[in-house]
Amino acid sequence: xKNKLNKIDFLxxxxxxxxxxxxxxxxxxxxxxxxTTMHISCSKCNSSVLVFxxxxxxxxxxxxxxxxxxxxxxxxxxxxATISADEIIDLYQFVAEEKGDLRQLLK
Ligand SMILES: [Zn+2]
Numbered sequence: 001x002k003n004k005l006n007k008i009d010f011l012x013x014x015x016x017x018x019x020x021x022x023x024x025x026x027x028x029x030x031x032x033x034x035x036t037t038m039h040i041s042c043s044k045c046n047s048s049v050l051v052f053x054x055x056x057x058x059x060x061x062x063x064x065x066x067x068x069x070x071x072x073x074x075x076x077x078x079x080x081a082t083i084s085a086d087e088i089i090d091l092y093q094f095v096a097e098e099k100g101d102l103r104q105l106l107k
Contacts, residue, residue: 014042014044014045014047014049015047015049015064015065015066016042016045016047016066017042017044017045017047019042019043019044019045021040021042021043021049022043025040025041025042025043026038026039026040027039027040027071027074027075029074029075033055034054034055034056035052035053035054035055035086036052036053036054037050037051037052037053038050038051038053039051039067039069039071039074039075040064041070041071047066048066048067048068048069048070048071048074049064049065049066049067050064050065050067050069050074051063051064051065052065
């Protein structure tokens with residue numbers, strides 16, 4: 001568990017208020033060999049972020065997306081396969097590569 005948390009240190013900032021995110025607020029949703037999906041809530045402003053980590057030959061890609069869903073809702077979506085984490089990651093990788101700042105797109 002420790003390694004995992006270290007891995008996300010570099011992105012552990014709230015997208016909304018830039019508060020440092022507490023690892024205790026991280027909910028790991030799905031972990032595969034090369035892809036990790038987690039939900040992080042900010043203790044300061046209560047916003048939630050979905051974070052996707054993808055390991056590739058180019059290194060670790062991390063994408064944070066603000067979300068209205070709380071951790072249980074997100075888990076229900078992932079577990080219920082309404083949309084798979086893989087699909088989300090593919091989408092956001094595409095957006096990140098093509099458009100740059102995803103947060104701008106979501107506003
Ligand atoms: Zn915040």
